[in-house]
Amino acid sequence: MTTRTLVSLALSALIGILALAACGAQATTPAAAPASAVGDAARGETVFTSAGCAGCHSVGSDQLVGPGLAGIVNGKGPYGDKLPNGELITDASLIEWIKVGGVGKIGQMPGNNTLTDQELADIVAYLKTLE
Numbered sequence: 001m002t003t004r005t006l007v008s009l010a011l012s013a014l015i016g017i018l019a020l021a022a023c024g025a026q027a028t029t030p031a032a033a034p035a036s037a038v039g040d041a042a043r044g045e046t047v048f049t050s051a052g053c054a055g056c057h058s059v060g061s062d063q064l065v066g067p068g069l070a071g072i073v074n075g076k077g078p079y080g081d082k083l084p085n086g087e088l089i090t091d092a093s094l095i096e097w098i099k100v101g102g103v104g105k106i107g108q109m110p111g112n113n114t115l116t117d118q119e120l121a122d123i124v125a126y127l128k129t130l131e
């Protein structure tokens with residue numbers, strides 16, 4: 001085997017590896033995009049307490065620091081079908097609100113940037129069970 005052959009073999013191997021890596025990267029790109037996690041209401045109830053939401057929100061209609069969250073996704077909250085920031089209540093806008101927080105006529109809600117996408121989806125699933 002000549003040096004030339006070795007070099008060309010090494011190059012082919014390298015190109016093969018690069019091609020594989022490129023394919024691999026392409027294949028994982030969709031998965032890397034924020035997958036919309038499917039929420040679990042029972043887990044959401046636990047997170048609602050552990051993340052401190054319950055310190056400011058009842059799950060009935062009485063106001064603590066923030067409004068009671070009963071019926072919040074059914075238009076029964078203080079802003080009807082909207083959030084304090086004027087956004088229409090959807091899964092996505094709820095998740096954004098919880099992450100970022102905001103101010104409305106009642107007061108200031110601090111954002112929570114420690115929750116995972118799964119925990120956020122779980123909280124939203126739980127909020128939907130509150131009537």
Ligand code: HEC
Binds near residue numbers: 048084098
């Ligand atoms: C330090 C207190 C505090 C904490 C902790 C808190 N919130 Fe809030 N939240 C508020 C206040 C105050 C408002 C009302 C803002 C306004 O309307 O003036 C609010 C508003 C909301 C709303 C909108 C209600 C509506 O009328 O549209 C939702 C939903 C909500 N909070 C969910 C949560 C969740 C879920 C958590 C836990 C991750 C949480 N909050 C943690 C104080 C808090």
